[in-house]
Amino acid sequence: MSAVLDLQGVTVRRGTSTIVDTIDWTVSEGERWIVLGPNGAGKTTLLQILAARSHPTAGTATLLGEQLGKTDVFELRPRIGFSSAALADKIPAGETVRDVVLTAAYGVTGRWREEYEELDEKQAQDLLAAFDVGDLIDRHYGTLSEGERKRVQIARALMTDPEVLLLDEPAAGLDLAGREELVGALAELAGDPASPVLVVVTHHVEEIPPGFTHLLLLGDGHVQASGPIEEVLTAENLSKAFGMDLLVAHGGGRWLARAARPAGR
Numbered sequence: 001m002s003a004v005l006d007l008q009g010v011t012v013r014r015g016t017s018t019i020v021d022t023i024d025w026t027v028s029e030g031e032r033w034i035v036l037g038p039n040g041a042g043k044t045t046l047l048q049i050l051a052a053r054s055h056p057t058a059g060t061a062t063l064l065g066e067q068l069g070k071t072d073v074f075e076l077r078p079r080i081g082f083s084s085a086a087l088a089d090k091i092p093a094g095e096t097v098r099d100v101v102l103t104a105a106y107g108v109t110g111r112w113r114e115e116y117e118e119l120d121e122k123q124a125q126d127l128l129a130a131f132d133v134g135d136l137i138d139r140h141y142g143t144l145s146e147g148e149r150k151r152v153q154i155a156r157a158l159m160t161d162p163e164v165l166l167l168d169e170p171a172a173g174l175d176l177a178g179r180e181e182l183v184g185a186l187a188e189l190a191g192d193p194a195s196p197v198l199v200v201v202t203h204h205v206e207e208i209p210p211g212f213t214h215l216l217l218l219g220d221g222h223v224q225a226s227g228p229i230e231e232v233l234t235a236e237n238l239s240k241a242f243g244m245d246l247l248v249a250h251g252g253g254r255w256l257a258r259a260a261r262p263a264g265r
């Protein structure tokens with residue numbers, strides 16, 4: 001299988017701190033990856049590189065066959081769907097849901113004077129319907145619930161028909177039902193062979209959708225373990241990454257984790 005994303009010795013330094021340290025990681029066609037790790041592990045920093053939004057301080061990042069630093073990132077970015085809290089914050093509250101999705105075709109947030117094709121309009125409608133928010137198309141983005149916003153953000157990230165879809169903590173801030181609905185939507189996406197390569201960042205094993213195939217466990221800027229989920233997601237690996245004795249359970253395609261010794265016992 002050919003490499004879609006390939007990092008070799010990728011290191012990111014900010015000031016005197018090394019945030020991401022000599023990461024080697026290859027993502028191949030058809031794979032669905034979870035990046036899991038505690039707060040401050042370097043997950044968002046790593047995703048910024050995969051999204052061609054930031055360059056490594058050292059090492060090489062080759063995205064869709066193009067090496068960062070030797071390619072025009074403005075041509076590369078539309079091939080990579082990306083959704084993160086920082087990007088979502090830039091969406092104007094008064095924008096209609098239709099325009100939130102449509103403007104992705106131009107890589108902008110906030111509609112100005114662009115003319116959109118009928119085909120774009122149809123694509124936006126279909127994507128919103130696929131994420132069960134089709135009936136919200138005329139609403140202002142600012143009036144949506146957090147769960148609805150997350151699904152609109154994913155529809156937006158898919159608008160350019162990307163070859164890779166990167167989602168940074170898509171379930172953050174959702175209630176239990178919202179999380180479960182999102183996990184279901186991502187499971188459907190993962191199960192569709194026509195979907196792009198998927199990379200989803202999370203803190204919680206409960207948010208891993210069925211159908212995801214691989215896991216990169218990040219701790220303190222380092223890869224703690226990486227490979228097929230069933231091999232990597234062990235109590236030993238998770239305990240090491242989170243610095244706490246943890247138990248892991250698996251059933252029905254889902255994962256659970258909890259402290260081996262609850263506090264106070």
Ligand SMILES: Nc1ncnc2c1ncn2[C@@H]1O[C@H](COP(=O)(O)OP(=O)(O)OP(=O)(O)O)[C@@H](O)[C@H]1O
Pocket residue numbers: 014015017019037038039040041042043044045046203
């Ligand atoms: N521009 C910067 N300058 C200095 N330190 C930074 C910078 N950006 C990130 N960091 C630090 O790098 C570390 C990793 O940050 P990052 O946001 O990548 O982690 P994360 O795993 O996504 O964390 P979280 O789960 O809390 O979102 C953190 O300690 C953060 O404070």
